[in-house]
Amino acid sequence: MISASKLKSVDFYRKIPRDLTEASLSGAGLSIMAAFSMMFLFGMELNSYLTVSTSTFIIVDKSTDAEFLRIDFNISFPALSCEFASVDVSDVLGTSRLNITKTVRRFSIDPNLIATGSEFHPGPVPKINRHGDDIEEEYADGSVSLTADNFEKFARQYPILVVNFYAPWCYWSNRLKPSWERTAKIMRERYDPEMDGRILLGKVDCTEEGGLCRRHHIQGYPSIRIFRRGSDVKENHGHHDHESYYGERDTESLVVAMEILVAPVPREFHKQALDDKSGQTIDTSKRPAPLTSGCRIEGFVRVKKVPGNLVISAHSGAHSFDPSQINVSHVISQFSFGKQLSPQMLSEVKRLSPFVGGSHDRLTGRSYITNHADDVNANATIEHYLQIVKTETASRKSSREFKLLEEYEYTAHSSLVHSLHIPAAKFHFEPSPMQVFVTEVPKSFSHFITNVCAIIGGVFTVAGILDSILHNTIRLMRKVELGKQF
Structure with missing residues (x-):
C-alpha cells in the first residue's frame, strides 16, 4: 500500500504554517x-x-404550393352600404371568388362607426333572369312620383308603399320601367286608392331627389324598397327599418310579389288574389334594407400563397352605381395574415425574436378618409400594397424537442387612385419567397x-x-x- 508520506508528495496545494504568514491591510x-x-x-x-440566445437565418420558404394563407380583417366603411358591399379575392393564377359570405360578417354602422343593430345578412348576390318584360308595348305611368315633400305623407297614408328608386341614365332602371308602370297600374285597378288603399307603388328619381335617396341609403339603381306603415322608425337616430326586393322584375313576378305583400294586411273589401296559372313558386326575394349608409366588414378569407388582391367594393349583377356617389373611406381595426397567435405564443415569439416581431399588423388603427364634398376626392380608389414575410421561430421545449411558431409580418404602402370605374378598397398582397427562421441556441x-x-x-x-x-x-x-x- 502507498504510505501517507508518499501520497502527500503529490499535493499541489502545499500548506505554509500560519505562524509563518503575515496579514496586511x-x-x-x-x-x-x-x-x-x-x-x-x-x-x-x-x-x-x-x-436566450438565438440565431437568425434567411432561407427559402418551405411552404408547398398547395398551402393557403389566411387573411383576417375588421374594416369599417362609414359611407358604403352593407346592401351591396362585396368582398372579392383573386390571384395571379386566375383564381377569383366574388362576394364571399361564408366567413365574412357585415354590420350596419353609423358615421361614428358604432353598430346600429344585429348582423346584416345580405344573402347571396341575386341572380335576376327577367329584368323587365320581353315584349315592348305602349304603357302609361301607373306609379306615383315621390319627392322629399310628399314622401312622408304617402308613407303614412298607405299600409304598403313600394318605391322604385331609379336613375334615368341607368340601364337596369330603364329595363324595369315598363314592367314597373304596368304593375303599378294593375295594382291601382285591384286596390283602388280611394276604395281600398292598402298598397301604392311609387318612384323616386335619384338624380332629382338626391337628398331623399341618401336618407334611405340608396347606392345602387334600381333599388325597390318596401315601406310598411308604422315600421319605419325615425326616432332611432334616423334609422329606417324596411325591406328591399330582389326578385324577378317582369310584370307577372312583380304583381305576384305585390299580392303577397297585401295578403296579410286587413282589408275592408275582399279582393281576388292573383292566380298563378303556371303553378310555379314565386320567390319574392325580400330581405331587410340597410339601417344606415355605413358598414363594418369582419371575418377572414383563405388565399393561395401567391400574389393576389382582396377587394371590397359595391357589387351587383342587376344594379348600376354612380361612381361619384360611392365613397370607400375606411378605418382598419385589424388586417393580419396567418393563424392568430394566442397571447402566450405571441409572448414566446417576442421573447425569442424581439427585433423581428412587432410588424405583423401594421394597418391596425389606420384611417383612410376622403371628403367627397371635394371634387378632387371623387371616384377615389384606395389601394394598399402589402409585402409579406413569414417568420418561423423554433422554441426549445426540451433538449431534443422544438415547437415551431409561425408569424407573418408585412410592410404597407397606401395610395389614392382616381378611376372612372366604381371606387374600391384594394389590398394587393405579395408573399415573399424567402422566410426568416429564428432558432433558439442552447447554452452548455x-x-x-x-x-x-x-x-x-x-x-x-x-x-x-x-x-x-x-x-x-x-x-x-x-x-x-x-x-x-x-
Whole structure:
C-alpha cells in the first residue's frame, strides 16, 4: 500500500504554517475587492447563461404550393352600404371568388362607426333572369312620383308603399320601367286608392331627389324598397327599418310579389288574389334594407400563397352605381395574415425574436378618409400594397424537442387612385419567397461552470499578483526611508 508520506508528495496545494504568514491591510483591501469582483463577474456570467440566445437565418420558404394563407380583417366603411358591399379575392393564377359570405360578417354602422343593430345578412348576390318584360308595348305611368315633400305623407297614408328608386341614365332602371308602370297600374285597378288603399307603388328619381335617396341609403339603381306603415322608425337616430326586393322584375313576378305583400294586411273589401296559372313558386326575394349608409366588414378569407388582391367594393349583377356617389373611406381595426397567435405564443415569439416581431399588423388603427364634398376626392380608389414575410421561430421545449411558431409580418404602402370605374378598397398582397427562421441556441452548463471557475481563479491570481507588487513596493519604500538601500 502507498504510505501517507508518499501520497502527500503529490499535493499541489502545499500548506505554509500560519505562524509563518503575515496579514496586511493592503492584502485585506485587495481581498475584499477581489471578492466583490468575483461576485459581480459571477452575476454577469449567470445572467448571460440564463439569457436566450438565438440565431437568425434567411432561407427559402418551405411552404408547398398547395398551402393557403389566411387573411383576417375588421374594416369599417362609414359611407358604403352593407346592401351591396362585396368582398372579392383573386390571384395571379386566375383564381377569383366574388362576394364571399361564408366567413365574412357585415354590420350596419353609423358615421361614428358604432353598430346600429344585429348582423346584416345580405344573402347571396341575386341572380335576376327577367329584368323587365320581353315584349315592348305602349304603357302609361301607373306609379306615383315621390319627392322629399310628399314622401312622408304617402308613407303614412298607405299600409304598403313600394318605391322604385331609379336613375334615368341607368340601364337596369330603364329595363324595369315598363314592367314597373304596368304593375303599378294593375295594382291601382285591384286596390283602388280611394276604395281600398292598402298598397301604392311609387318612384323616386335619384338624380332629382338626391337628398331623399341618401336618407334611405340608396347606392345602387334600381333599388325597390318596401315601406310598411308604422315600421319605419325615425326616432332611432334616423334609422329606417324596411325591406328591399330582389326578385324577378317582369310584370307577372312583380304583381305576384305585390299580392303577397297585401295578403296579410286587413282589408275592408275582399279582393281576388292573383292566380298563378303556371303553378310555379314565386320567390319574392325580400330581405331587410340597410339601417344606415355605413358598414363594418369582419371575418377572414383563405388565399393561395401567391400574389393576389382582396377587394371590397359595391357589387351587383342587376344594379348600376354612380361612381361619384360611392365613397370607400375606411378605418382598419385589424388586417393580419396567418393563424392568430394566442397571447402566450405571441409572448414566446417576442421573447425569442424581439427585433423581428412587432410588424405583423401594421394597418391596425389606420384611417383612410376622403371628403367627397371635394371634387378632387371623387371616384377615389384606395389601394394598399402589402409585402409579406413569414417568420418561423423554433422554441426549445426540451433538449431534443422544438415547437415551431409561425408569424407573418408585412410592410404597407397606401395610395389614392382616381378611376372612372366604381371606387374600391384594394389590398394587393405579395408573399415573399424567402422566410426568416429564428432558432433558439442552447447554452452548455459545463461551459457555464468552466467560465465560473475561470472567473474565480483569474480574479484570485490577479489579486495575488497585485498584492505581491504592492507588498514589495511598500518594503522597498521603507528601505529607502531607513537609508538601507545602499
